[in-house]
Amino acid sequence: MPISRAFFDRPAPAVAQDLIGWDFRIAGIGGVIVETEAYTRDDEASHSFRGPRTANAAMFGPPATAYVYRIYGLHRCLNFVCRDAGAVLIRALEPVSGLKEMAERRALEDARLLCSGPGRLAQALGVGLGLNGASLLEEPFALLPPQEASTVVTGLRIGISRAVDRPWRFGRHRSRFLSKPFPPDATVVAGKRPLMPRQQEGESR
DNA sequence: AGCGAGATCGTCT
DNA sequence: GACGATCTCGCTA
Numbered sequence: 001m002p003i004s005r006a007f008f009d010r011p012a013p014a015v016a017q018d019l020i021g022w023d024f025r026i027a028g029i030g031g032v033i034v035e036t037e038a039y040t041r042d043d044e045a046s047h048s049f050r051g052p053r054t055a056n057a058a059m060f061g062p063p064a065t066a067y068v069y070r071i072y073g074l075h076r077c078l079n080f081v082c083r084d085a086g087a088v089l090i091r092a093l094e095p096v097s098g099l100k101e102m103a104e105r106r107a108l109e110d111a112r113l114l115c116s117g118p119g120r121l122a123q124a125l126g127v128g129l130g131l132n133g134a135s136l137l138e139e140p141f142a143l144l145p146p147q148e149a150s151t152v153v154t155g156l157r158i159g160i161s162r163a164v165d166r167p168w169r170f171g172r173h174r175s176r177f178l179s180k181p182f183p184p185d186a187t188v189v190a191g192k193r194p195l196m197p198r199q200q201e202g203e204s205r
Numbered sequence: 206a207g208c209g210a211g212a213t214c215g216t217c218t
Numbered sequence: 219g220a221c222g223a224t225c226t227c228g229c230t231a
Contacts, residue, residue: 037223039223045223046223047223050217053216053217054216055215055216069215069223070213070214070215071222071223071224072212072213072214072221072222072224072225073212073213073214073215073222074212074213074214074224074225075224075225077223077224079223087223089223091223117224117225118223118224119224119225120224120225123225157223158223159222159223159224160222160223161221161222179224
């Protein structure tokens with residue numbers, strides 16, 4: 001069954017953690033979510049921290065709304081709006097469907113680099129500002145439940161200068177599609193504790 | 206592998 | 219006028 005609005009009507013950190021392993025697609029193109037970050041209203045790093053503005057209006061919309069913004073004048077970042085102006089930044093996907101289209105948009109072959117980063121992911125999935133404010137519960141979006149449970153690790157958020165101490169970055173343990181690996185001693189917050197053999201998911205490096 | 210610079214522009218100071 | 223929830227390339231080692 002498809003995802004519900006209730007899934008997003010929770011604190012952003014909880015939603016960010018639970019999104020790991022879901023299959024996310026736009027117009028049929030996408031893959032498994034392997035990395036996310038949570039931002040909340042009382043969080044200095046969040047775009048909603050200083051209240052409603054024209055630019056962040058989508059963050060103050062209902063849960064399950066897409067919030068898309070342009071960063072550094074050229075890239076775009078995709079977020080899922082949660083309860084109370086919170087949001088989850090989608091940072092990386094393991095490409096599964098539409099590899100060909102993604103490779104064309106990225107002008108790049110290596111599957112490893114197609115969606116491993118918020119800007120890369122947005123480019124590969126064709127995310128434009130036109131999707132800002134759209135409902136994640138309708139076309140062209142699709143979110144399918146995890147096929148299997150993921151071991152989820154957490155750590156500090158990346159690329160921010162304020163509220164750097166909050167451990168609100170979540171990722172699938174040792175996925176090779178992360179924008180950046182988690183430290184070896186990263187805290188496991190869900191799923192089975194990793195065992196001896198350091199086996200990468202997917203193909204070998 | 207890691208570091209530094211450039212690209213590029215709307216929003217806020 | 220400065221900066222940002224980033225990416226890529228070129229250089230050093």
